Amino acid sequence: MTITSSGKTRATPETDQRTALIASLRTLANLFEDVPELPLIQGMEISWSILGSDEEGRRIVEHASRALSEEAVNHRVTDDPNHAIAINIPLVGDYVARAVHVYDRSMAEYRARTSYGPVIQVDEQVAS
Structure with missing residues (x-):
């Protein structure tokens, strides 16, 4: 994330990737919850x-x-x-x-x- 001179934040490739990863982890958690047949190690x-x-x-x-x-x-x-x-x-x-x-x-x-x-x-x- 980059803070501009106006004090507002602006998305960067790093924040976009972080946001996408967090969404993917939530999706994985939902899969474990919604599909109990999905095995856990x-x-x-x-x-x-x-x-x-x-x-x-x-x-x-x-x-x-x-x-x-x-x-x-x-x-x-x-x-x-x-x-x-x-x-x-x-x-x-x-x-x-x-x-x-x-x-x-x-x-x-x-x-x-x-x-x-x-x-x-x-x-x-x-x-x-």
């Missing part, structure tokens, strides 16, 4: 990435944690310096919502371990 996690540098990721997590605290939302911040920082919001039972920033070093190590993937081809087994 026990211990389901709704997870999304926090992109940007490590500094930006940490700042976003800290800012969001303060905002959640102000709204009295039960949450926990976890920080594994060797992997990621995350905001964890328990929902019900084993269900959790989680926003995660994976640290740059951890992502670089992951990419190094999996960089060969696109060039490996497994020969099809020939029936004898």
Whole structure:
């Protein structure tokens, strides 16, 4: 969202995307309610990435944690310096919502371990 010089807010692609995502999540909730045959996985996690540098990721997590605290939302911040920082919001039972920033070093190590993937081809087994 952008605030103009007149003090009015103006939609940006980010707010349009946020609005669309919120509507999609409401649609999903309605589907679970309206179609009980739609199975739920026990211990389901709704997870999304926090992109940007490590500094930006940490700042976003800290800012969001303060905002959640102000709204009295039960949450926990976890920080594994060797992997990621995350905001964890328990929902019900084993269900959790989680926003995660994976640290740059951890992502670089992951990419190094999996960089060969696109060039490996497994020969099809020939029936004898």
